[in-house]
Amino acid sequence: MLTAVLLILGGLVLLVGGGDILVRGASNIASAIGMSPLVVGLTVVSFATSAPELAVTMGAVRSGSPGLAIGNVVGSNMANILLVLGIAAVITPLAVKSRVVKLDVPVVIGMSVITTLLAANGVIAQWQGAVLILLLVAYVFFTVRVGNSAATIEEQLIDPIWNEDSPRHRQDAKNQHIAVSIAFVIGGVALLVGGASLLVNGATTVARSAGLSDMVIGLTVVAVGTSLPELATAVVAAMRGERDLAIGNAVGSNIFNLGAVLGFAALLSPGGIPIPSSAANFDFILMTGAALLLLPIAYTGARVSRWEGGLFVAYYAAYTVYLLLMSTEHARLLPFSNVMLAFVIPLTALIVIVFASSEWRRSHRSADLAEDASSSA
Numbered sequence: 001m002l003t004a005v006l007l008i009l010g011g012l013v014l015l016v017g018g019g020d021i022l023v024r025g026a027s028n029i030a031s032a033i034g035m036s037p038l039v040v041g042l043t044v045v046s047f048a049t050s051a052p053e054l055a056v057t058m059g060a061v062r063s064g065s066p067g068l069a070i071g072n073v074v075g076s077n078m079a080n081i082l083l084v085l086g087i088a089a090v091i092t093p094l095a096v097k098s099r100v101v102k103l104d105v106p107v108v109i110g111m112s113v114i115t116t117l118l119a120a121n122g123v124i125a126q127w128q129g130a131v132l133i134l135l136l137v138a139y140v141f142f143t144v145r146v147g148n149s150a151a152t153i154e155e156q157l158i159d160p161i162w163n164e165d166s167p168r169h170r171q172d173a174k175n176q177h178i179a180v181s182i183a184f185v186i187g188g189v190a191l192l193v194g195g196a197s198l199l200v201n202g203a204t205t206v207a208r209s210a211g212l213s214d215m216v217i218g219l220t221v222v223a224v225g226t227s228l229p230e231l232a233t234a235v236v237a238a239m240r241g242e243r244d245l246a247i248g249n250a251v252g253s254n255i256f257n258l259g260a261v262l263g264f265a266a267l268l269s270p271g272g273i274p275i276p277s278s279a280a281n282f283d284f285i286l287m288t289g290a291a292l293l294l295l296p297i298a299y300t301g302a303r304v305s306r307w308e309g310g311l312f313v314a315y316y317a318a319y320t321v322y323l324l325l326m327s328t329e330h331a332r333l334l335p336f337s338n339v340m341l342a343f344v345i346p347l348t349a350l351i352v353i354v355f356a357s358s359e360w361r362r363s364h365r366s367a368d369l370a371e372d373a374s375s376s377a
Contacts, residue, residue, distance in 0.1 A: 007202030011195040011225075018191025018229065020236045022048065025184025032178050039248070043140055045233060046252025047260070048189040052197065052226040054261045060218070061265050066274050070119075071218020072226060073262050074283045077112070078219075079227040080250045080257075081290045082316035088234040088246045089309025095243050096303055103146075104251050105294045107139055111258045112288040119280040124273045129266025136259025192229035215276055216327040219283060220320055227253075247304075254291070286319065 026040050053076050060069035088094060115132070118124050208217065230253050237246040266273045275284075293312075304312075325333040 004202040004205040007198045007205075011198035011202065011228075014191045014195025014198065018188045018195055018232065020188075020232075021184050022188025022192065022233055025181040025188060028181035029178065029185065032181065039143060043143060043252060044185070045249045046256050048185065048192070048229075050253050050256040050261060051189060051193050052229060053257055054264070055193065055197070056222060056226055057261050057265045058268070061269050061273065067213065067215035067276055067279075068218040068222065069265055069273060070275060070279050071215045071283070072222045073257050073265075074279060074287050075219035075223025076227045077254045077257055077287050078283075078290050078319065079223050079316065080230050080254050081294060082312040082319070083224070084227060084231045084234045084250045085247065085294075085304060086309040086312030086316065087231065088238040088250075089304040090306055090313065091235060091238045092241075092243065093306055094238070094247050094304040094309075096247065103143075104248075104255075105291075108251055108254050109288070109291045109295065111135065111255055112284075112291040115258050115262060116280075116284040116288050119275040119284045122275055122277070122280065123271070124262065124266040124275060126267050126269070126272050129263045129268075129272065132259050132263030133267065136255065136263065139255060139259070192232065195228070212324075212327050215279065216323050219323055251294075290315075 022045065026045050029040065029044075053072060056072050057069045060066070060072065085094065111132075114135075115124070118128050206221075212221075230250055233249050234246040237243070237249065262273075322333075322336065325336055
C-alpha cells in the first residue's frame, strides 16, 4: 500500500510538470506557424493527452479485461467534460468560441450518439472500429484546413530577437524556437504518459484492495487517472490565460478517445470489443448526456461560467458516488438514486432551459435593435 501511495504522488508530480511544459510548447508552436491555440488544442494536444487512454485501453483488451477498456474510454469522456472543464471554469470562466459551438461540440455529440448506438448491440465490431477511425481522420483534416484558411490571428512573437537584424537572422531564430517548442511538446507528452501510468497503477492497486470490479475501476480510478493529463493541461492553460487551449484540449480529447482509442481497440481485437450490458444501458447514455450538456451551456453568454463549472464538478462527484454505492450494493443506493432522479437532474435541466431561453431572447433583442438602427439611418 505504501508503494501504491508513492506511485500516486510521483504520478501527480509528473503530470503537473508535463502539463506546464506541454502548454508552453503548444502555445509557442501555434503562434509561430499562425495556427490558433484552439486548433492546436483540438488536434496536437488532444491526441497527445489521449495517449494514456490508448495505452490503458489496448493493454486491457490484450489482457482480456473489456470492462476496464470500455470503462476507461467512457469514464474518461465523462471526466473530460464534467471534471476537467468544470475545474478549469471554476479557476477562470472559459470563453467558448463560436467555432466550438458550431462544429466541435456537435461532433462530440454525434460521435457519442454513434458509439452509444453501436454499444447497444453488445459489441463494437472491427469494421465499426474502422468507421470510427475514418470519422476521426475526416474531423482532423477538416479542423486543420478550416483553422488554417480562416486564421486571422496576429502573429504572437515568441522572442523579440525575431524583430532584430536581417530577415534571415529572424527566420533562423524562429526555426530554433520552433525546434525547442517541439522538444517541449515531446517532453511534456512523455511526462504526462509516465505520470498517468504511475498514478493509474497505484490507484488501481488501492481500488482492487477495496474490492471494486474492473468496470467500476475503469469508470472511476483509471478514467480519472488517464484524464489527469487533460486536467493538468487544462488547469495550467486556464491559469496562463490560454482558455482556447483548455477547451480545445478537453473537447478534442473526447473526439480522439472515441475515434482513435475505441476505434483502434475494436479494429485490433478479433471479434471486436464486447460491451457489458450495464455500460450499454447506463454509462454510454450518461456519456452522451454529458456531451449534450455542453451545447446549451456554450450558448449562454458564449462562455462556461464559474457556477456552470461548479455544477459540472458536482455532477461528476454525484456520478462517482453512485458508481461506488452500486459496486458495493450499499443500502443508501436507492435513496441516493431517487434524490438524483427527482430533484437534481430536473432542476439542472430547468436552469439550463431558462438560461438558454434568456440568451435566445437577448440575441433576438440585439438583432431587432440593430435592424431598427439601420432603418433609422
